[in-house]
Amino acid sequence: MRAVVMENYGGPEVLEVKDIQEPELQRAHRRIEVTRAGVNFADLHVRDNSYLAGVPLPYVPGNEVAGRLDGERVVALTRGGGYAEVAQARRLTTFSIPDDIDDDTALALTLQGQSAWHLLKTVLRLQSTDTVIVPAAAGGLGSLAVQLAKRTGARVVAMAGTEEKRSLALSLGADVAVDSTSATLASDLKDAAGGGANAALEMTGGETLHATMEALAPLGRMAVYGGVSGVETLVSTRDLMSMGKSIQGFWLPLLYGQRNALNEAMEDLFSAVRSSEIQVPSVTVYPLSAAARAHEDLAARRTTGKVALDPSC
Numbered sequence: 001m002r003a004v005v006m007e008n009y010g011g012p013e014v015l016e017v018k019d020i021q022e023p024e025l026q027r028a029h030r031r032i033e034v035t036r037a038g039v040n041f042a043d044l045h046v047r048d049n050s051y052l053a054g055v056p057l058p059y060v061p062g063n064e065v066a067g068r069l070d071g072e073r074v075v076a077l078t079r080g081g082g083y084a085e086v087a088q089a090r091r092l093t094t095f096s097i098p099d100d101i102d103d104d105t106a107l108a109l110t111l112q113g114q115s116a117w118h119l120l121k122t123v124l125r126l127q128s129t130d131t132v133i134v135p136a137a138a139g140g141l142g143s144l145a146v147q148l149a150k151r152t153g154a155r156v157v158a159m160a161g162t163e164e165k166r167s168l169a170l171s172l173g174a175d176v177a178v179d180s181t182s183a184t185l186a187s188d189l190k191d192a193a194g195g196g197a198n199a200a201l202e203m204t205g206g207e208t209l210h211a212t213m214e215a216l217a218p219l220g221r222m223a224v225y226g227g228v229s230g231v232e233t234l235v236s237t238r239d240l241m242s243m244g245k246s247i248q249g250f251w252l253p254l255l256y257g258q259r260n261a262l263n264e265a266m267e268d269l270f271s272a273v274r275s276s277e278i279q280v281p282s283v284t285v286y287p288l289s290a291a292a293r294a295h296e297d298l299a300a301r302r303t304t305g306k307v308a309l310d311p312s313c
């Protein structure tokens, strides 16, 4: 089968398409013929060996696929192996795609949608009275988080790096959009939140984490789920205590053994798309052979919405 194989850790150039033997099916896994492989920011961390969980080499990246399981249309969360014509996933993390939802939409809801859903509902426990800060609001996870937060009735302060992305975030329902590259980010966010937000998503680290923390009102809560800046960030417990602020981490794979939690989110996401309460703003599909370009575009902040690979070309 054709697959993207990493022989080394490093830049996008380590992603090479090769013809490899289809791996033996692991215990409790099912074989999926892949129609789309999801590209997620975590794949960049895996590639340069800065991810939360290390991977052995050679390695086929990709933690999310849409495809066919014995002819049935499915999406699945995988632990690697997604950038290929054939992948394998546990039944626990495989979901049937409803007839009225296309593969690309289902794919966008699977890793980024599930993460956005659990961040807002399970971690932040967002309420209609909250004002929440959503970073990379035109991105894969962020574009869904904006809409899911609005669906709860909360006020949404979106952050994005360009005017075009901020317009997209506003069109998805954000109440106000702030430039994430601003030199005065903390006060911009605070003003946009009407004095301070009650809740915030944080996926950048470094200065952005500190600015977001500063923009939280007393007793505000923050969910940390990424570190795109690559900066390991220390937070003062003294500051947390004096303002009663809290931080909780989140990593979706911690839920991979909890079928009910995954199912509840997936069903609700499908139903929200069906009722047009949320939409997947865009899915940009690259050929499998252009996986390196997809990674370059994601790292350079050139993408919006979902990024995916087509294993047939």
Ligand SMILES: NC(=O)c1ccc[n+]([C@@H]2O[C@H](COP(=O)([O-])OP(=O)(O)OC[C@H]3O[C@@H](n4cnc5c(N)ncnc54)[C@H](OP(=O)(O)O)[C@@H]3O)[C@@H](O)[C@H]2O)c1
Residues within 6 Å of the ligand: 039, 040, 041, 042, 111, 112, 115, 136, 137, 138, 139, 140, 141, 142, 159, 160, 161, 162, 165, 180, 203, 204, 224, 225, 226, 227, 228, 229, 250, 251, 252, 253, 298, 299, 300, 301, 302, 303, 304, 305
């Ligand atoms: N913990 C989990 O379980 C989990 C699950 C899914 C995703 N995540 C995390 O969620 C975040 C978003 O993931 P995604 O796949 O949906 O990606 P994405 O948001 O589609 O793309 C990343 C976006 O991050 C913003 N960004 C800010 N600073 C950046 C920098 N220094 N380099 C590159 N991008 C930067 C850019 O948007 P602007 O230009 O608008 O700022 C960029 O478009 C990532 O941190 C990812 O690791 C975590």
